[in-house]
Amino acid sequence: MQRVTSSTVADLFDVAGTRSLEHAAAATLPPHTLMQRAGLAVARLAMALAPHARTVWIACGPGNNGGDGLEAAAQLKQRGFAPVVTWLGDADRAPPDARASLERARAAGVVFDASPPAAWDLAIDALLGIGASRPPDGVMAQWLRSMNAGAAPVLSVDVPSGLDADTGRVSADLMPSRHQGGRRFCLSLLTLKPGLFTAQGRDAAGEVWLDDLGCESSAATPAGRLAGTPPPRARWHASHKGSYGDVAVIGGAPGMAGAALLAASAALHAGAGRVFAGLLDGRAALDASQPELMLRDAASLDLAQMTTVMGCGGGTAVRALLPRVLSTAHRLVIDADALNAIAFDPALQVLLESRGRRGQQTVLTPHPLEAARLLDVDTSAVQADRIGAAQRLANRFGSTVVLKGSGTVIAAPGERPSINLTGNARLASAGTGDVLAGMVGAALASGLPSLAAAREAVWLHGHRADRWPADTPLTAGALARGGVH
Numbered sequence: 338m339q340r341v342t343s344s345t346v347a348d349l350f351d352v353a354g355t356r357s358l359e360h361a362a363a364a365t366l367p368p369h370t371l372m373q374r375a376g377l378a379v380a381r382l383a384m385a386l387a388p389h390a391r392t393v394w395i396a397c398g399p400g401n402n403g404g405d406g407l408e409a410a411a412q413l414k415q416r417g418f419a420p421v422v423t424w425l426g427d428a429d430r431a432p433p434d435a436r437a438s439l440e441r442a443r444a445a446g447v448v449f450d451a452s453p454p455a456a457w458d459l460a461i462d463a464l465l466g467i468g469a470s471r472p473p474d475g476v477m478a479q480w481l482r483s484m485n486a487g488a489a490p491v492l493s494v495d496v497p498s499g500l501d502a503d504t505g506r507v508s509a510d511l512m513p514s515r516h517q518g519g520r521r522f523c524l525s526l527l528t529l530k531p532g533l534f535t536a537q538g539r540d541a542a543g544e545v546w547l548d549d550l551g552c553e554s555s556a557a558t559p560a561g562r563l564a565g566t567p568p569p570r571a572r573w574h575a576s577h578k579g580s581y582g583d584v585a586v587i588g589g590a591p592g593m594a595g596a597a598l599l600a601a602s603a604a605l606h607a608g609a610g611r612v613f614a615g616l617l618d619g620r621a622a623l624d625a626s627q628p629e630l631m632l633r634d635a636a637s638l639d640l641a642q643m644t645t646v647m648g649c650g651g652g653t654a655v656r657a658l659l660p661r662v663l664s665t666a667h668r669l670v671i672d673a674d675a676l677n678a679i680a681f682d683p684a685l686q687v688l689l690e691s692r693g694r695r696g697q698q699t700v701l702t703p704h705p706l707e708a709a710r711l712l713d714v715d716t717s718a719v720q721a722d723r724i725g726a727a728q729r730l731a732n733r734f735g736s737t738v739v740l741k742g743s744g745t746v747i748a749a750p751g752e753r754p755s756i757n758l759t760g761n762a763r764l765a766s767a768g769t770g771d772v773l774a775g776m777v778g779a780a781l782a783s784g785l786p787s788l789a790a791a792r793e794a795v796w797l798h799g800h801r802a803d804r805w806p807a808d809t810p811l812t813a814g815a816l817a818r819g820g821v822h
């Protein structure tokens with residue numbers, strides 16, 4: 338059993354992949370082995386989380402997820418705990434594994450009840466796993482809401498019930514409350530599922546653990562991966578500023594110069610050799626607080642030699658510059674208003690696609706609304722399948738795509754998408770996206786290929802937010818300066 342952290346490297350398997358691994362493993366093992374292993378793993382984690390629990394409420398559903406819960410109940414009872422099981426199944430219709438664990442729980446003397454105990458020290462959610470076929474309702478939804486509202490920790494078996502294991506969607510009324518409720522844990526069985534890590538998945542699951550039940554995962558193709566900590570970038574003693582590349586930030590239309598300056602500051606603090614800011618505002622000649630930045634007229638910059646970060650605070654003015662930038666920029670990060678301009682202009686889309694065909698490095702950094710505009714769908718469609726949306730954009734434009742938000746997805750043509758696990762909701766403040774664009778620019782300018790540059794910058798950006806003191810608001814300016822307090 339292992340705890341998943343932002344440095345974990347692991348494959349992610351969707352429901353179809355997990356099912357084929359389960360079948361392959363079950364075929365080589367004596368009957369009921371997997372469920373016994375699953376139940377024991379759940380019981381072990383439960384005992385570690387609540388070693389002094391007097392009452393453990395285990396809510397079990399009608400399928401094999403409920404079977405895991407029944408098996409855990411048997412194991413906990415045998416170890417001196419007092420599980421109370423509420424089971425929504427029917428012994429005549431339960432799948433064979435769940436029925437076998439039902440017998441074992443009964444034989445162990447587990448207490449079964451029709452309704453939850455009056456109080457509990459730990460709740461185990463074994464209502465639905467990867468077989469969920471519709472959103473929970475009725476008694477099942479009521480039990481989930483009780484767990485969510487209770488002060489005790491909640492341990493979800495395999496996935497939080499009601500979570501779409503492939504996409505991370507959960508219906509709003511089953512999400513844990515932000516204002517009450519205990520800590521949340523999820524023990525994912527056999528495989529890690531992508532839905533645990535993106536969209537609502539991170540809030541629904543809480544701290545994720547994995548038990549592979551002693552099974553191999555080579556018999557299925559992963560749907561994605563957790564890429565872990567990026568390798569450190571060494572700086573040679575015998576290097577100079579030219580070794581780390583030039584970044585040109587183009588953006589900052591009147592009233593929005595701050596966005597471009599944030600991106601430029603972020604590029605500088607992320608190690609770019611030289612940073613130029615080509616402000617569309619035209620008025621500023623010096624940022625006195627950051628004299629290292631060279632403020633230039635955007636038209637005067639020789640983009641063929643540089644890494645360009647385009648669009649931060651660009652307004653509509655950025656549109657006129659895009660044909661030249663898309664055609665000439667050596668390496669390119671496209672953010673914010675530049676993405677919006679491309680979404681509404683088929684001629685710019687053609688120019689972007691041809692960069693991909695020429696093999697030029699391009700990273701797009703949309704938030705969900707910008708991604709929706711580029712895909713001509715609405716934001717809810719993007720959020721309903723973030724991995725799919727990022728991959729479609731990457732394929733369409735021949736670019737690396739960073740689809741921002743909780744569980745940022747990074748996709749590139751022909752590559753397995755990855756989900757980044759650093760970062761938290763303190764990043765939900767104005768300007769943090771501009772900072773990310775600048776950081777991707779610096780990583781690209783150092784010579785990293787676009788996918789590695791995107792992974793490194795996204796990881797570091799989130800890591801800075803994770804390290805930031807909990808009692809202090811995080812500003813984009815501080816994030817740009819390296820997350821230094």
Ligand SMILES: NC(=O)C1=CN([C@@H]2O[C@H](COP(=O)(O)OP(=O)(O)OC[C@H]3O[C@@H](n4cnc5c(N)ncnc54)[C@H](OP(=O)(O)O)[C@@H]3O)[C@@H](O)[C@H]2O)[C@@H](O)CC1
Nearest residue numbers: 371372375400401402465466467468469470471472473495
């Ligand atoms: N076999 C093994 O040894 C192992 C199994 N493992 C475990 O099995 C889990 C998968 O089990 P599973 O395939 O039985 O699916 P599961 O998630 O229990 O749900 C299906 C049941 O729920 C029902 N149902 C669906 N939606 C519903 C709703 N909204 N509201 C109410 N009911 C709803 C559905 O009924 P139906 O849709 O047919 O009406 C069916 O009865 C997996 O996540 C893991 O925990 C692993 O530990 C590995 C070892």
Ligand SMILES: Nc1ncnc2c1ncn2[C@@H]1O[C@H](COP(=O)(O)OP(=O)(O)O)[C@@H](O)[C@H]1O
Nearest residue numbers: 704741742743761762764765767768769770771
């Ligand atoms: N709840 C969250 N959890 C993790 N990261 C978040 C969250 N909210 C925002 N972020 C991150 O903060 C950044 C916000 O970018 P963006 O939406 O473009 O903001 P802005 O336009 O204000 O710069 C992205 O990197 C995004 O992934």
Ligand SMILES: [K+]
Nearest residue numbers: 465494496498
């Ligand atoms: K569950």
